[in-house]
Amino acid sequence: MTSITTFQHKMGAHCESGTVTALLNHGGLNITEPMLFGISSGLFFGYFHKHKSFTFPTFIVRSRPGDMRKNSQKRLGVRYKTFSFRDPVKGTAVLDSLLEKQIPVASQVDFFYLDYVPTWERVHINVHFMVIFGKEGDEYIISDSYFPKPVKLPAESLKRGRFAGGNMSPKGFLFYPVSIDTDIDLKEPILKGIRKTCFNMLSLPVPFIGIKGIRMFARKVTDWPKFARDTEHLSHEIMKINILLEDQGTGGAGFRFMYASFLQQAAPVIQKPDLLELSEEMMLIGDKWREISLFAARIGKNRDLGSDRLQELSEQIMDRADAEEQFFQKLKRTIR
Amino acid sequence: MKEQEGYVDCPEQQMILYVEKDDGQYGPIQTGSFITKHYLEDWALKRNNLIKSLKDQLNRNEISPIKFFMVLEDLTLSELVSRSGIPSRRVKKHLTPAGYSSITKEQLDRYSTVFNVDVERLQRCDPEPVDVTDERNL
Numbered sequence: 001m002t003s004i005t006t007f008q009h010k011m012g013a014h015c016e017s018g019t020v021t022a023l024l025n026h027g028g029l030n031i032t033e034p035m036l037f038g039i040s041s042g043l044f045f046g047y048f049h050k051h052k053s054f055t056f057p058t059f060i061v062r063s064r065p066g067d068m069r070k071n072s073q074k075r076l077g078v079r080y081k082t083f084s085f086r087d088p089v090k091g092t093a094v095l096d097s098l099l100e101k102q103i104p105v106a107s108q109v110d111f112f113y114l115d116y117v118p119t120w121e122r123v124h125i126n127v128h129f130m131v132i133f134g135k136e137g138d139e140y141i142i143s144d145s146y147f148p149k150p151v152k153l154p155a156e157s158l159k160r161g162r163f164a165g166g167n168m169s170p171k172g173f174l175f176y177p178v179s180i181d182t183d184i185d186l187k188e189p190i191l192k193g194i195r196k197t198c199f200n201m202l203s204l205p206v207p208f209i210g211i212k213g214i215r216m217f218a219r220k221v222t223d224w225p226k227f228a229r230d231t232e233h234l235s236h237e238i239m240k241i242n243i244l245l246e247d248q249g250t251g252g253a254g255f256r257f258m259y260a261s262f263l264q265q266a267a268p269v270i271q272k273p274d275l276l277e278l279s280e281e282m283m284l285i286g287d288k289w290r291e292i293s294l295f296a297a298r299i300g301k302n303r304d305l306g307s308d309r310l311q312e313l314s315e316q317i318m319d320r321a322d323a324e325e326q327f328f329q330k331l332k333r334t335i336r
Numbered sequence: 337m338k339e340q341e342g343y344v345d346c347p348e349q350q351m352i353l354y355v356e357k358d359d360g361q362y363g364p365i366q367t368g369s370f371i372t373k374h375y376l377e378d379w380a381l382k383r384n385n386l387i388k389s390l391k392d393q394l395n396r397n398e399i400s401p402i403k404f405f406m407v408l409e410d411l412t413l414s415e416l417v418s419r420s421g422i423p424s425r426r427v428k429k430h431l432t433p434a435g436y437s438s439i440t441k442e443q444l445d446r447y448s449t450v451f452n453v454d455v456e457r458l459q460r461c462d463p464e465p466v467d468v469t470d471e472r473n474l
């Protein structure tokens with residue numbers, strides 16, 4: 001039996017920011033999940049009308065998986081040791097040897113194979129992150145940010161999750177920090193994180209990313225019936241808007257509430273009181289995203305999916321694009 | 337969002353939500369999933385109807401068990417090819433009843449790993465039942 005008793009399990013809003021924060025906290029850096037999320041420019045928007053890996057149009061509200069770790073490396077000076085494997089046997093041996101050395105290690109897995117997840121929540125997502133911090137017999141002890149307590153996972157299930165194929169396949173990916181500057185001044189990392197988020201939301205020259213992506217989502221959502229098998233399928237996909245914004249580890253409103261919390265925490269560090277006003281504004285923007293979530297859930301449940309309702313949904317999303325465009329322009333000016 | 341508005345009584349699925357606390361500070365609370373609390377049964381109803389519709393197609397000899405699970409688990413052809421490691425041309429064949437009849441045991445094993453269902457259930461098109469009272473994460 002191996003268990004790293006000094007590792008503290010804590011729930012997080014999101015799997016990657018929760019996992020990276022937990023490892024940094026374990027290594028002695030006192031940083032909150034919103035601060036890590038903001039510094040690593042986690043806030044994002046991307047709309048995918050057609051994609052070879054998705055059966056239906058969808059959207060994302062966070063940066064590319066792995067970027068929170070990479071950006072924390074660049075901006076906080078953390079050095080990570082990373083591993084990828086072709087051979088599951090070798091991948092398991094390395095994991096076990098790290099646990100023997102009392103090193104809690106982050107693992108990338110396909111969420112679908114996690115036996116401790118209720119069956120209705122299981123979907124194929126190859127970019128779920130969690131910390132493995134022990135092994136008892138043939139079960140690993142897992143700290144998964146989405147669960148109130150540590151959980152156990154059979155070795156065979158973990159192997160399936162770590163070595164699932166498909167888009168962004170995990171390839172057994174593991175990482176842990178080997179060097180952390182626990183006295184780092186957060187001022188410059190915060191400024192860099194905000195600048196990059198503003199760039200991603202306002203200036204990336206890609207029509208389906210950032211504010212342009214929100215507008216594309218607004219325009220295209222009225223086309224969704226064309227992709228649906230039947231009304232129940234359309235209802236399912238419309239209700240997934242709620243899941244993507246609220247339930248898939250966002251801290252609510254597609255990460256907008258967590259970003260508001262980041263701005264509030266960042267204001268005194270970078271000595272910009274204007275950020276406090278902007279954090280309030282981001283909270284209000286989040287409230288409106290949450291109204292969209294609830295509207296989508298309601299019309300989906302009621303099968304009230306006629307063109308007028310989808311137009312209403314489209315207008316609400318377009319309104320968020322306008323609000324976020326103004327918000328990020330103000331944020332960009334504030335930290336200039 | 338104000339803290340009082342954030343609480344949802346749903347022990348089956350807990351989550352972290354960021355809210356405005358009474359003192360004006362923003363921070364996390366542990367709460368329940370709104371959609372699981374209010375709409376889980378609707379989701380189960382739609383899944384059961386989808387299973388029924390796919391079984392009707394199976395009985396009419398329009399689709400194979402591989403197609404059954406591919407649709408049920410919301411996988412594209414590209415994803416199924418990549419996850420199973422079986423060439424695209426063969427996977428396309430296996431989606432039809434005629435092509436499925438020539439499937440090998442090794443290919444069935446690969447599909448069963450992808451769908452996380454044993455081979456017998458895969459062949460019978462008998463997915464694990466979804467228990468909406470599942471309290472695994474209590």
